[in-house]
């Protein structure tokens with residue numbers, strides 16, 4: 539009826555308003571949390587597929603004061619919209635690179651992967667922020683992997699392209715994150731200086747029975763290998779998925795089966811045990 543339609547509209551409006559206020563609240567909070575150093579970095583190990591050794595780690599931001607279910611998937615987009623991402627992004631870069639320096643010194647950890655938002659890529663000071671951080675920490679740019687999601691390329695802006703080329707020329711490694719089945723993904727591989735391809739979680743669907751999906755994945759892996767991309771499979775949750783990735787000769791593995799994201803101290807313990 540007309541009446542219930544109207545109620546529906548009111549309902550949507552109320553929901554929209556609540557969502558808007560929630561976002562503004564979060565946006566305001568991010569600044570003060572940053573000042574009070576209320577964010578934390580967790581680290582998820584990345585394993586060599588052949589040796590099963592930890593060869594790198596990915597830094598993932600956490601906001602511990604919030605409900606643990608409140609992840610970066612929710613607050614990073616809000617930070618991006620509000621330019622808060624600049625401050626947060628810089629904090630992530632300097633913290634992760636300092637930690638990398640420690641682990642390179644005391645353990646045999648090789649690389650640190652850092653998620654970079656498309657918004658950060660468009661800002662001129664990203665390169666100087668990264669350069670300053672590696673100079674201060676005395677780490678090689680080749681040991682820093684910048685993970686860029688595909689959505690960064692939707693805009694096709696010269697700025698993003700120039701930024702990626704400059705970062706690559708300085709020696710930083712570029713990973714294309716969340717690489718999926720889309721055709722656009724493949725075009726990006728040709729247009730940008732990409733070193734590493736991270737196969738999205740959605741690609742790890744078990745394929746015990748083989749089938750078309752498995753054939754596509756195998757073909758994709760073959761193509762990527764021939765083009766000399768390093769291939770990382772993320773979101774490995776089962777032994778079957780792991781075996782499949784090893785069978786496809788992917789280079790590196792990451793996922794809950796192997797290790798969840800963890801505080802630096804926990805990864806320190808893992809690394810020390812592995813080095814013994």
Ligand code: C2E
Pocket residue numbers: 582597598599609610611614630653654655685715716739772773774775792793794795799
């Ligand atoms: P991402 O870069 O694709 O990171 C992988 C996400 O998958 C992480 O979620 C990780 O905890 C989760 N994950 C790892 N292994 C598995 C698995 O086996 N199964 C499943 N289901 N999930 C797994 P998280 O930490 O909640 O991060 C979500 C997203 O937030 C990240 O996705 C990334 O896009 C963004 N993000 C996280 N930290 C940062 C940051 O410092 N800066 C920026 N710009 N974005 C970040």
Ligand code: CA
Pocket residue numbers: 596653685715
């Ligand atoms: Ca990532």
Ligand code: CA
Pocket residue numbers: 715716736738739772
């Ligand atoms: Ca990913």
